[in-house]
Each structure stands twice: as C-alpha cells, then as structure tokens.
Amino acid sequence: MAQATSGIPGKAGRTALPDVFGARSHLAANRALPVVLGLVYGFWAAANRxxxxxxxGWNVLFGFVSALAFMAVLVGVRAMAPRLAREPHAVAWGAFAGVAFGFLYSQTGASVLRSCGNSLVVAASVSAVLFYRYYTREDAAGHRVN
Known part of the structure; x- marks a missing residue:
C-alpha cells in the first residue's frame, strides 16, 4: 500500500505547517512575550496582595517589582534551558513554574507550608509533563528533532 509523503526529509507521512509570520514577527513576539507575561503576573500578584x-502606591510598586522579577527570571530560563539536557531542561521549567505559582499563592495569605506544598506539586507536575514532551521529541542519539 502506498503512503503519501510530505516531500520534506524526515517528515514522511506528516504535512508541514506553513509559516504564516515572517522572521520579524517571530522576533517581536519573542521580545514581547516576557513583557506581557510579566505585566499580567505583576498585576495578579498585586491583586492577590x-x-x-x-x-x-505601595501596591502598584509591588506589582511592578514583581513583574520585573518575573520578566528577568523568565528571560534567564528561556536563554539557559534549551542548552540543557532533557532532564535539567524539564526541571528548570518546573522549578520556574513552581516558584512563580508559590509566590502568587503566598500572597493570598495562605500558610508557608501550604504555599510550599502546592508549589512543589505544580513544579513536579510541570517537570513530569515537560520531561515526557522532551523525551518523545528526540532521536535515539538524544538530539532534539524539533
């Protein structure tokens, strides 16, 4: 039985999605994403507090400081994590998600133990999901496919 191929090496049986945005659009989105997420995170932290x-005024200052800290750490993890092997890569994103969630949760007035416990659950869950994702998207030699 014959099977159609996409014509792209290594993509047999799959059709490639067209890239509808140009390089400038991707660059703008990559630079705007930490800013937008940071502002949303800062607003959320200030609202919880x-x-x-x-x-x-102190609440607004707290929101902006939280946003700046979130942006700085997000940019750092985005720059560092892809250079890591799959296990530390997944743990880095899991730790980032756990700490970000734990900080937001702690601003609600919850106890330190409850904040830490919930953030550990979030960190472990994100790490497990991302490890699975990275593990299933590499070849037998351990190189990333996409």
Whole structure:
C-alpha cells in the first residue's frame, strides 16, 4: 500500500505547517512575550496582595517589582534551558513554574507550608509533563528533532 509523503526529509507521512509570520514577527513576539507575561503576573500578584482593598502606591510598586522579577527570571530560563539536557531542561521549567505559582499563592495569605506544598506539586507536575514532551521529541542519539 502506498503512503503519501510530505516531500520534506524526515517528515514522511506528516504535512508541514506553513509559516504564516515572517522572521520579524517571530522576533517581536519573542521580545514581547516576557513583557506581557510579566505585566499580567505583576498585576495578579498585586491583586492577590491587596485582597480586594484599595489600590495604593505601595501596591502598584509591588506589582511592578514583581513583574520585573518575573520578566528577568523568565528571560534567564528561556536563554539557559534549551542548552540543557532533557532532564535539567524539564526541571528548570518546573522549578520556574513552581516558584512563580508559590509566590502568587503566598500572597493570598495562605500558610508557608501550604504555599510550599502546592508549589512543589505544580513544579513536579510541570517537570513530569515537560520531561515526557522532551523525551518523545528526540532521536535515539538524544538530539532534539524539533
């Protein structure tokens, strides 16, 4: 039985998706993503901290400092993690997600033990999912396919 191929080496049986955005669009998105996510994270942290109370100058400052810290760590993990092997790569993203979640959760007034426990669950879950993803997307020699 004959099977259609995509014509792209290494992509037999799969059709390649067209790249609808140019290189400039991808570059702009890569630079804007940490800023947008950081601002959302900072707003979320400030909202958790004020707990429905009035917006104050200290609350706004807390939100911006949280956003800057989140952006800096996100940029660092995005630069460092792809250079790592699959296990540390997954653990780096898991640790980032766990710490980010734990900090947001701690701003709600929850206990330190509950914040740490929940952030460990988030970190372990993200690490496990990403390890599976990275493990299934490499060849037998351990090189990333895509």
């Amino acid at each position: 004020r707990d429905g109370g009035p917006i104050t």
